[in-house]
Amino acid sequence: MDNEGNQQRSNNEDVLHSLLGPEDQMNIDSANVDDDNDDVYIPEPEAPSKRPKRHAAEQIQELKAAYKQCDHPDEKARRALGAKIGLEARQVRFWFQNQRAQMQAKAQVQDTKAVQQEHAALMAENASLRHAMLTMSCVACSGGTAPAEPSPEKRRLLAENARLRDEHMRATALLHKILLEAEAPPPSGRPVPAASTHSMLSAAVEGRGALLRHAEASMDQFLMLATKGEPLWVLTPDGEVLNCQVYQKRTFPVLLGTCPDGFVREATREAGVVRGAAAHLVGILTDANRWSETFPGVVAGATAGNVVNVGVFAPHNGLIQLMNANLWVQSPRLRNRSVNFLRYSKLTAEGHWAVMDVSVDAILGLEGSRKVDLNVDSDVMQAWHKGCRLLPSGCLVEDMGNGYCKVTWVVHAEYDETTVPTMFKPLFRSGKAHGAQRWLASLQRQCEYLSALHSSHVPRSSHNTGTISPMGRRGIMELAQRMMASFYSAVSGPVTQPSSSIDEWHGSNGTGAERIAAAVRMVTWKKAGSMDGEPAGLVLSSSTTVWLPNTPPQLVFEYLCNGQCRGEWDTFANGAAVEELGSVATGHLDGNAVSVLCPNVTDGINSKMLILQEARTDASCSIVVYAPVEEERMRAVMNGGDHASVDFLLPSGFAVLPDGHGKARRHAPCTSEAPVGDGNTAGALLTVACQALLPGSPSGDHTARAFDDVGRLLCRAIKKIKAAVKAKIVVASLM
Template structure:
């Protein structure tokens, strides 16, 4: 039971008690029993009487004199806790003189508060050992740590209760208004012919019910018009009189009128709109109500703008100044959850990043609102994306006011992290010249009211970006990621990575966007000198890059169990729990060899910084230390196509060391890149004849390849800053930090598609994984 007598204010102040000498305690005369109710009148004003051991909070006292003090409060000296019980005639009452000094308070420093907040997220009920360790670390008394946690738990409980009370009060008010409207409609029915008051005796029960429903629809129309005013940024006039409502056409500016919502044409004239319909079964059209999605989108947009402009205390900055995370206590105090309370067992991650991107706002908005282009812009983050419903295509020919329902599969390149299946609303709105905002928020129901998430391992709360054009041709992007996920489904190696925001946080989204935009700008620039082999034409360069993109996408699909490729997971007793082996049959698939394809992947922790590990694996001179394709010697880089400002972001064509003239029949196509969130190395062996046709501009879709490679990310145990590119070039490291390495191979184990997979093939691939990892560990430990 929490202490009810010694409460510490939430702002960190601690009441310091001062003991009063016994000499200052003055006895008073005995008070007769019959005058016990006039006790205060017999004592001078400047003195206070302590009855039954009760001590005023604002006064100093000596616990040894006043009575025993236990953990829950103060024990009465008289043995009776009720003043009405009377006082014995022979009992003396002590009078404590008013102390001259004022109360003393102790205010926690900002560093102490931040550390306490961090610990509160992990264990809100610390035991005695944890409190002692925390008090020594923060230079506080154990009692101060104990009281701080008690008050924080009480504050969180009160906030949740206030939020529930507000929601219940709003629901109660809504029901009360609807009840009054229904009663008023019943009392005052309107004649359908003359528009005047009708007599109840002149109408049937069915007609009266229709008029009641008509009144409800009018109230709903007025509410939606007010909502549309926020949605469009300009007023919408409700219908003044009942008219024939045509079905909405494709030239309407706003197509969210599933409930009688009036749209606007290009001239701003109100247009009548009827119920929006969707094709049902057997060709029968059925209406649906989309007002709840419109309201959710408007609320999410308002919250996104407020979070993008907010500062401390809602956003907490890391000590190195490189990461901004959301303060959950301040967030709950300021905002109301858009989609309900957090499910049991879920944890929250929320981060914000701001940076400049080499793209204009209109191009970025168009990319985000198109499912396929959005997935291409974030190739290693998004496994699959699509637009399932379009509620609004925007006003005019712009994306202003566009609202659509989307589905996406988000991934971290590791078999130990499950793919996140999310279905959400995406709302785009222009807030000024060159200023746009795009917001996402998860939903649990489809447009027809059916459930679309019977079981989800992730909920994407308010997430999105605010985009603003700059005068130098760049765009300032503020990215916010806020989600809740089931941590129990994540392997313990990757839990720190996800909680730090490096897995699905704002840093990874913004870093990927910056790298992709920089790569596109460099590849499209005509000023980049051609450093390629003389046989590589511009058409051959474009064909080679298309082949590289397909190689990278196939690699990502083989690491994670997304729905891009229909893999069958194998359960082999001899394999470890951290190794995932999948198989599928390839038959008449362009760009893949026919037969049975086996994919094996695993993730391990490496005692080396991810920048150093990336530099070692991409160095063609060190290739022989871990790659069996190198034939025991260094490789030669034949073609180098830069895709970024650093040399690490490139596409290369490598030639292995040839032991004799007959071995010059294989080349290795490789792509490497690195940014603040991690790095990637993907390669695939190809025959010389196929590559010669690609380099001369031939179609690359016929070239069959099976990619392998590495995905490297920090282990999440240390912070990160903005100087990641400098560390990458210098190869610097921090003691005590490591990296997470994912190794994946795709191998053709049988050229016959209908052949059965044997155990020897699985053991061979597993042996290849183990051998490669051991060679890498041995090489980096001796470096």
């Protein structure tokens, strides 16, 4: 079995490289050396008797002319230019590196002079205004001025002064509280030195001030990213891309330092209309629990730490808090992304809100030897540097006054690409894994879901015996929410159940061109018995991801939602179609619904079971999840009974993601790399998951046989999907 798995892994890697094309392979292979390194070249010291020769005037003239045409020539262009002027390609390369460094230095000097001149002008204007205010004289004619109503600017300054006085009073009270706690004897009874008390107090005050300054500077950068157009954002046929050079010039010095080695930058922006009021959405975003519940397919979990600054004048206005979030993508092959950040919400105008996130690792001193203790909860500070840095990101929320609001979402981050498997790199590079499109689409879909949850309108089914009552509508949807949360955790979450184990199964189904191979993650854990008499058992959770090149994700989703074809891949349907007893539409897009299905089977076991299914789809992801439920309990929930009566669900299903080879959204190229996915047609990344309860306590041999049965079951389902959507090839994902 190991030899077969190794052979299959080798075959898949060959197929993967052949499908990605030469441009994608260039992005994947880490062995390639970047010839366009902007570091200044310093020649190797030679013997004292040999001095380096200067280039001839004609050579320099040709080099400068070529530099005006292109300041980053590739290897082929460097060789051609060197042959033309009598230089080696490496000499041409070093000259271009030095020339770029000189131009950057000159640009920095000019920018510094411009900033100094602007600063001097502002200082002079400020001094003149201060003098005019003190002498109550006119700046233009130096004559006296009569008392008048305060100007709007003066009223704004007075309001700002009142806010600062209020903040000063609260800060004073906080310091007084800290001093009282520091003077109290420690639990051990040993006195704390006065010098240590003052140093702790000083560090806390200094750390809070640093976070406030960091939040304000980051908010300015975020508002620039969210509101500015060209040349900061360049419009391309694939959408908006961030111009890195313009961004870095406008944000110099860099807020979070240089990009770490091995990290890749992603920058995306998306705008759309969302159901709900702006203040309500801001309330969701500033509550860690509600925020996590609103984005179940994106946020694995979130915790809130200390509040750095409380809001004033309006709820949430000026609120700054430390937060930690774990983000996931629905596949067992991907690591979750952990990020620690400040969330700053600000009322920028009447009905206009800005909610900004930015990483705080460096600000809290976690990258150096000095660390600031802000009494942050241990759960928030548990994981730093998990391969992601969040640059100023977030959303603008503008009330439209008709029950809707306009939301502009910006994601600007740097992540460690070395932790991303090869097959998924185009997905992340395109911004469709954690980009703005996915956040906004998830928010729109969830707001529509909540609207359907609280609506009193219930579409009636053609079968009166299965119609969902108005009271049962809410119960069915809440039961579906529990099922979806369990599915997300089974596919992408860490294994936290006691007495659990993780194994890898490699196998296949079919022969020749019809052979489907897969590497399946097998997780087993013990389920305790319930109070309703359900026995204990061993739960087997299996999942795998495959790539269907040149196969649109929507085509796969439509096939999975076709009840007439369900018997082709669902063994529970026993090879037949399924009947829909009732459904609740959860969005305006076709396919978003929670349904109760009845398999057309006649045996005495399956006839007692119904299928609860939820289908979700948007531009970023499609999900089809289902779980068997006893008919008696399901009908009770449909008639308004408590959904808690269904206390145990084992959901199975599919997650269909774009493979990133369609329209790619990324920042404007800072290097000579070609965008990922050029020349490729959009395909689908299909994750298949199956959960089952193994009776009793199987031995090792029984567990191995169960692995084989479930693994081949997943392979058969993938084979049926491949045939139905007419996919030419299926590539299995590897660890």
